[in-house]
Amino acid sequence: MPSLRSLAFCLSSLLLAACATTPNPPADSRPPNCPVCPGGEKPESVQPKIEPIQPAAWEELTGWQEDTLSDAWGTFLASCRSLAKYPEWKSVCEAARGLGNTPDSESIRAFLQAETQVWRVTNPDGSKEGLITGYYEPLIKGSRTRGKQFATPVYAVPDDLLVIDLSEQYPELKGMRLRGRLEGRKVLPYYSRAQIDARADKLADKVLLWAADPLDFFFLQIQGSGQVQLADGSRVRIAYAEQNGHPYKAIGRWLIDNGELKADQAGMENIKAWARNNPQRLDELLNTNPSYVFFKEQAANGSGPNGALGLPLNAGRSIAVDPRSLPLGAPVFLSTSWPNTDKPLNRLVVAQDTGGAIRGAVRADFYWGFGPEAGAQAGKMRQHGRMWMLWPKGATPPGAKADS
Numbered sequence: 001m002p003s004l005r006s007l008a009f010c011l012s013s014l015l016l017a018a019c020a021t022t023p024n025p026p027a028d029s030r031p032p033n034c035p036v037c038p039g040g041e042k043p044e045s046v047q048p049k050i051e052p053i054q055p056a057a058w059e060e061l062t063g064w065q066e067d068t069l070s071d072a073w074g075t076f077l078a079s080c081r082s083l084a085k086y087p088e089w090k091s092v093c094e095a096a097r098g099l100g101n102t103p104d105s106e107s108i109r110a111f112l113q114a115e116t117q118v119w120r121v122t123n124p125d126g127s128k129e130g131l132i133t134g135y136y137e138p139l140i141k142g143s144r145t146r147g148k149q150f151a152t153p154v155y156a157v158p159d160d161l162l163v164i165d166l167s168e169q170y171p172e173l174k175g176m177r178l179r180g181r182l183e184g185r186k187v188l189p190y191y192s193r194a195q196i197d198a199r200a201d202k203l204a205d206k207v208l209l210w211a212a213d214p215l216d217f218f219f220l221q222i223q224g225s226g227q228v229q230l231a232d233g234s235r236v237r238i239a240y241a242e243q244n245g246h247p248y249k250a251i252g253r254w255l256i257d258n259g260e261l262k263a264d265q266a267g268m269e270n271i272k273a274w275a276r277n278n279p280q281r282l283d284e285l286l287n288t289n290p291s292y293v294f295f296k297e298q299a300a301n302g303s304g305p306n307g308a309l310g311l312p313l314n315a316g317r318s319i320a321v322d323p324r325s326l327p328l329g330a331p332v333f334l335s336t337s338w339p340n341t342d343k344p345l346n347r348l349v350v351a352q353d354t355g356g357a358i359r360g361a362v363r364a365d366f367y368w369g370f371g372p373e374a375g376a377q378a379g380k381m382r383q384h385g386r387m388w389m390l391w392p393k394g395a396t397p398p399g400a401k402a403d404s
Helices: 004-014 070-083 087-098 105-115 193-198 200-206 214-223 251-257 268-277 279-286 372-380
Strands: 053-055 116-121 130-137 139-143 152-155 162-165 176-183 186-189 207-211 225-229 235-243 293-299 318-320 331-337 344-353 363-370 382-392
Touching (some): 070 105, 087 382, 116 331, 130 372, 193 200, 193 279, 214 225
Parallel strands (some): 130 363
Antiparallel strands (some): 053 116, 130 382, 139 207, 176 186, 235 293, 318 363, 331 344, 331 382
């Protein structure tokens, strides 16, 4: 009888690398892609040697006293709906709602220090620092109808995409999915980006919109959601629905490896400049990343896009985390720096989203908000940072020893 580990390996081999197990993202979460970073991410390859959540003290939180906590209060109250599944949060969230929607920062600080305790987020090797990247919601131009200026399709989930969840029979594989397609009685990898583009006639009934710029749409796929400006001036939001199962490969890395850009030049703006100067090679560039994201349409209602909890993200106060290490909905104090600077960025945020490239305990993706300015910050954010989680007093959070 094969072990579960052997079974998982065999299944992964059967579906090939293009359909390897990938995290099972909650509804409205982002695709298993790297944010805008030239080198991509490597998956965590070691099992935790120590618990990722360790007891700590308020004094460790650099900048805690200076943070404008009122900016994060609404985000925290919204996430209380998710935290309600933990009994220890029930009374804390009820008391928080009693403070109202607009308490001042000092009242919030006193409340949190009275009701919660600090837990340090720690890497498997015991280190305290990790990678903090950024993401945002872009705006691209599009149309309901195809035309000369609108020729890039935005697809909904194809009917022949299989998403296989093995956890019901094999609990050890909880949170893992296989993606593929049927050919006869065989399960094969789903089509790559290049193959999807070549099968446009087969997906005609799955076109949601037509994008004006294929590279802009490519970067929107990496972010996982975005808004589309239509010709009549209205906007719609497209949100992550599924992915084809192929691993993400960074186009910035391909440009570096082929001598087209230097390592310090492979940001989003320089990639776009290269594409403008080499239009005949754009398909070649994009197809080096076989990963492809499918979307669903949502109303652009003025709030942020929905994260993994189904709640609108709050610019500067929402982060994406690895839910295997940190519970979604939890308040987190983040200590990092502004993109490409040593200027401290210390603030209370809430774990409201996930991302396929967000792997490990001390690892977060900082949501910058909507539009070009947010995109500029997100595109250059690759900072070191520390994280602390707040959890109700007297209770042990997931990932910590009960006797901690």
